Amino acid sequence: MTEKEHSFNQMADSPRSNEDNFVNHSKPLRADAKQNREQILKAAQKIFAEKGLSIPISEIANQAGVGIGTIYRHFPTKEALFEAVNINYKQRLTSEAKSLMNHVDPGKAFFDLFSRVLDEGFTNRAWKDAFKRGTLISETANLGVLQDFQSAIANLLTRAQQAKAVREDIDVQDLNTLLFSLLLALEQQGDASDIDRFHRLVSIAIDGLRCKDAFNKSK
Amino acid sequence: MTEKEHSFNQMADSPRSNEDNFVNHSKPLRADAKQNREQILKAAQKIFAEKGLSIPISEIANQAGVGIGTIYRHFPTKEALFEAVNINYKQRLTSEAKSLMNHVDPGKAFFDLFSRVLDEGFTNRAWKDAFKRGTLISETANLGVLQDFQSAIANLLTRAQQAKAVREDIDVQDLNTLLFSLLLALEQQGDASDIDRFHRLVSIAIDGLRCKDAFNKSK
DNA sequence: ACATAAAAGGAACAAGTATTCCGTTTATGT
DNA sequence: ACATAAACGGAATACTTGTTCCTTTTATGT
Incomplete structure (x- = not known):
């Protein structure tokens, strides 16, 4: 294993005292x-x-x-710091999603968000990792942000499906997994900066997501 | 980070003496x-x-x-053991690929292999990890196996493209990345055993890979 | 049976890195 | 200026896991 990557794990299992080890940012602050x-x-x-x-x-x-x-x-914890940083991305994308919810073309709205999420991940490794961990947000306090994000996406997906722009057999979870998998796709293979390859993959996914209406080529 | 996953890294940087620390399996063997x-x-x-x-x-x-x-x-090293195990999978799939090379329907042949690789990965985590590491095989000695595998896939892809069954803008590398990304897709999200979801994703990918011939819906 | 080289086993070591602990420094109100 | 609580810094700690080292056990040929 010549790879020199950093470690993913090994955060202590049970911190001995999280009591007042860090600032309780609720009142003052020097x-x-x-x-x-x-x-x-x-x-x-x-x-x-x-x-x-x-x-x-x-x-x-x-x-x-x-x-x-x-x-x-x-x-x-490191985790908490990570989340504090990532919550911004989520809020930003959520508001973009919300503004797309009233777009006249549900298909375009959906695919626009789809692309936005992927573009963000292509240049932002934290976002990728957040997706990777499954729990976009684990703090109970910030649960709302996650729910907003999920429901905004769900809304766009449903509208696009009703408009026959997206195949109907998939759900938000599928979408999540698909996004996740594409985001990770380029992590491997030396040059993670190959944006052309990335766009080709996204294009495959988008074509695959389109509604096939009636004319399905037989298997 | 409550997750209890095992570590990926931390294999010593430069083993002090690999000389005769392990059996030189070339002659006898008790x-x-x-x-x-x-x-x-x-x-x-x-x-x-x-x-x-x-x-x-x-x-x-x-x-x-x-x-x-x-x-x-x-x-x-652990790495060497891992490779010793994985070389079998590669040889098996390579021979499957080779036997598909003369199939009458290049499109079907290609998508069959595509599915086979994914199915293997769905049930075999070692295979997934091998893909993940980029280097399917690193030992110089086994380089041939890797090349066989790659060229078999390349052959199937090219034939399928010539038959207008697969979009022409992608190359073997794209394919590799796509396979990789799908294999990883289900690693997250609790139930990695959700085969239905997996099949839906594969279906999306396959549809996306198909050649759109002429009738591309406008953007 | 015996000698002996091969092989086994697993404690000890090396390394990476999250988290804690506590002595030192500093902002702030008086 | 001073007192003092707040904040800082970073060495020490904890823990995981790959790899080595050396003692003990065992297969094999005579």
Whole structure:
């Protein structure tokens, strides 16, 4: 195994005390602390997007110009930091989805969102990894964001199906899995930057999703 | 990160001495050693297929009823063991591909192989992982097997394209990536056993791969 | 049976990295 | 300026898992 990839696992199984190990951002917050928090989020956003969930937390600390301890003061786990960063992407895409819900052409609206999600993933590794983990959001607190996202997609899918633009035998879960699989597709094979190949794959998926109406070629 | 998955990485960077640390299977081989070797391969085949490359080597040792040291006596690295197991799958599928090369219907031949590869991956996690790693085979010694496999697929693809059964803008690499992505698709989402969903995805891919001849719906 | 080289086994080691702990530094109100 | 709680930093800890090393066991030929 010559590969030099970073690890995915090994987050401690049961943190000994999550009590007040990190700031309970509910009331005050000292000036420098606030600034550091922002630096951490900015650094995390950048690095997670570039390298994905797998980079060591220490790199984010470096990039942010703070110590490891400081990160843990602000976020209880690496996971929590990851989510804090990713929730933005989700909200952005959700609002795009919502604005597409009233588009005159349900088919176009659907495929537009489909492409948007894929484009985001193509350039944003954090988004890919979030998809990869299944749980787009696990915090109970942010459950709403996930539900919004899912229901926006479901809505677009249903409308497109009713308009006979998308095959009717699939559900949101299928869609999710399909998106996921395409996002991961280019992770392998050396040049993950081959955008042409990526577009060809997306094109295959889109054609495959189209409603075949009546004229199905026999098997 | 509550997930309890096993690790993917962390194989030592540069083994200190691979000289004669393991048996140089070229001449003799004591009776018990031979038997153990087979036990190890059998166990590895089973466990890798079930759990993928990520299970700890110690589990294979347990399953095989031998010590860890014994495994390393036979195979220089975990990687080497994995390859020893996987080479079989590749040879099997390659011979299937070759026998399809003379099929009367190039389109059917192509899609049959396509499905076969996916079915194998659906039930065999080792195969999925092998795909995932990009390097289906890295040993120079076994390079031929990989080339056979690739060229068999390339042949089927080309014939299908010439017969206007498959869209012409894709190459073997695209195909590889597509297969890979579908194989990974179900790794996420709890029930990896949802064969119906899997078939729906494969169906989408197949429809997307079909040649659209002339009547392309406008965008 | 015996000698001996082959083989087995598994404790010890190496490495990567998330998380904790605690002594030191700093912002803030008085 | 000062006191003090808040925040910081990063070495130490914990834990996982591939690989090595060396002692003990065993097959095999005589």
